[in-house]
Amino acid sequence: MAVAATTAGSPAAGIVRNRWTQLVVGIFTMVMIANLQYGWTLFVDPINEKTNFGRPFITGLLSTFILFETWLVPFEAYLVDRFGPRLLVAVGGVLVGIAWWMNSWATTQVLFTIAAVLGGIGGGIVYGTAVGSALKWFPDHRGLAAGLTAAGYGAGSAATVIPIANMIQSNGYQSTFALFGIAQGVLVVVGALLLRTPRKDEVPAAPAPTVRQTRRDYSPMQTIKTPVFWLMYAMMTLIGVGGLMATGVLASVAKDLGVDKSNVNLGFAAIAVVPFALSLDRILNGVTRPFWGWVSDHIGRERTMTLAFGLEACAILVFLLTWNNPLLFAICSGLAFFGYGEIYSLFPATSADLFGRAYATTNYGMLYTSKGLASLLIPIGAIVQSVTNSWTPVFAVAVVFDVIAAALAWTVLRRVAQAHLARSAIAAPTPAFVPAVAGGSD
16 A cells, blocks of 8 residues: 655655655665675685685674674664664664775784674664664565565675675685775665655554454563564574575585586576575575565465475485585575575564564564574584584584474464464454465555
């Protein structure tokens, strides 16, 4: 349902006030920070070759980034509610630019760590604000808005993976950090100038509930006292381990297996396997978020999670058995991302459905910190590989975690969610699931 601008002004001002414009701007800012996480794997070995810091430390920088990106989101969400999105996202853009610029000349572990911290804080501000803004502007299509916004982060680096890889090869990682860091930071600041918080008369009223959701608003303190919150937190952590592991070490895995110099023959062109796999991963990591939301409209949220988590487990298992084949290496890594990325669209919508709209940004911010917990295992994976000289035990653990999460979604989550809604004194109408994509009333 479109919402007309209610204040007078120029046509340009009206466009900026339009909630779809706000959604697009939010997605744009997410695209601009995607390389901070999803492009990092390209820099691991080049940094190690120049500094000899070791893979565990360099992959650990990704964990540091993710920790500060995720664990400060609840506090950053509070600041956004207090000061508005424009100022906060502009600050985030500046921090993002400084972080990669620092990486371009850093020569010590301390400087690289400071850059990771600054990048994490800046990226977290942008991420939390964009998702929170989408939820506020679209109470009638919450899942669609959250899914599209998260897709900007998941697929945002798809167009830049190959240019970054080529520039590292031709100009070195330092020049690449400087150019892309400054460009990304500036563009985030430009996007921030267009962001604004909606007034009550600028968004549609949420539709009368025809699906399972609470009408009660849980404060953050009330939310963390519920069993269903911690169940979702555990599931999100388990799935995050496999996805983040692939994010951080894919290029290193390809190098160790000897397929990094191989090409994938597409018929019309031959593309190096690592840039091709990373591009495919990023595209599927974006497409998965609205796609699985659409599936959940038809078969239910818990069933959708079971399918997606099971798909990731199967993809990683096949990956383990066939990763000396360049084409299967790329396809299986892409399918793993396709089963991983949907947690960033289904979980924010599920959180708002179970805990209400009033504190949706902060409540999901707390849930999102599970990604930081999962990131702690990234350097552990590199250490295990260095000790065993094999990536098999690392990815085998990821398969086990995926299977556990799928089992929890199928056997436990649905029952616990229903009990939570019953305690909230809210009836669960039919159908007994909450749509995550436009077309349903979520």
